[in-house]
Amino acid sequence: MITVENINKHFAENQVLTDVSFVFESGKTNLIIGESGSGKTTLLKIMIGLFESDSGVVKYNERNFTEMNFKQKKNLRKEIGMLFQGGALFDYMSVEENIIFPLTMFAEKSEEENLERVNFCLNRVNLENTNHLLPSELSGGMKKRVAIARAIALNPKYLLCDEPNSGLDPKTAILIDNLIQEITQEYNITTIVNSHDMNSVMEIGDKIAFIHQGKIWWKGSKEELMTSDNQELNDFVFASKLFKRLRKKF
């Protein structure tokens, strides 16, 4: 479980997050949705310490991340898997080297055991026999899957995904979404997904927070979302004709 309490953040004159509080539950896919520039990525980066908040607290299972020193944060981060928007694979490393990297760095295991884990992770994301390919030889969807494999290599307790299906075709996007959800349930981890893709929301959103103008504007499940009368949320979620028609059915 990850808890954020009263998070505030500004950049120069721009107040990005105002008094943001939310509980992200374990074993569930928690979604943060909102327009581009609404503060979703900033919140995610505050949660992992890439940005410092002006005020507020981030807790990982009651461990106060905000008050931790550099070394404590570093140790806690080993429990976090992160999936970046572009995958953030190391360009000069092959698929295998990318996934084995955190294992060699932190897992006290033999090379054979690490290789076994790499193959297991690749198998888990349906990318067998791609070990020696370079990131430049992979498609967008494959890069995301390798990034997921790398994120789960160290058996994380928390999985944070920043727009995991941006730039992907709908079919691949759903594949990635389902993979994230399966992993979340399989390992009972706390997963947070930043997204503005409504297909994702409908597909995997166990618990949803809608950020608007830097505030948590609405929270609930995907079923509640379909029947909500929150105007800003409806304007965002049912922006397309398809979703408007879908809503009428509820």
Added chain:
Amino acid sequence: MFTTLRNIGQYFLLLRRVFSIPERKTIFFKQLILEIEKIGLNSLGIVIIISLFMGAVVTIQATLNLINPLLPNYLIGLATRDSLILEFSPTMIALILAGKVGSNVASEIGSMRVTEQIDALEIMGVNSANFLILPKIIAAMFFFPVLVIISMGIGMFGGWLGSISVDVTTADFLEGLKYEFIPFYVTYALTKTIVFAFIITTVSSYYGYFTKGGALEVGVSSTKAVVYSSIVVLIFNFILTKLLLA
């Protein structure tokens, strides 16, 4: 003024993070070998070409200025040798490497920053500054002196080729090369080179590491890395010459 002070402060804070013990020595040495290849071995070609022609030109210019019935011809070899050892090989090669290696380092680290690869390292709990920058610094400080020694040798060979073209005898040229050789000049040149290697890699890494934005900003960081590392190299060239030779 404020920006300059902030940059200097940030530079030293970055260095503090760079100089810590690597988490996995095996990974560090693997990175170090890669960097020696990228920074050192891949610069060998340009160093050889530049040194060859630099030596030839220095000799021809020295000949034009020193041809005089009252001056012995071996002075041409002597002038070539001392010019190459004291200034041309260490400083000129450092400036060339500031361009080649500096832009390479800044754009590599800058690209990693804008594509969130550095963030990915940090999330994994890796000290990204130490992991990415320390091997580059050590590789450069280890290999730049090798490049400068090669440059001195090739430069003198180029000088000999130049001397043939202006009718200076090989015997006179070689005598000049050997005449009253002061070994400390080589120590001075290598000391300068090690300092320059440190400056080029750290200043370029600094500009790469703090790149913000996208591809355009990576280009800007790369340009800044070359410009500022060249300026700092020239400033330290003056300081070290004053300290070691004056």
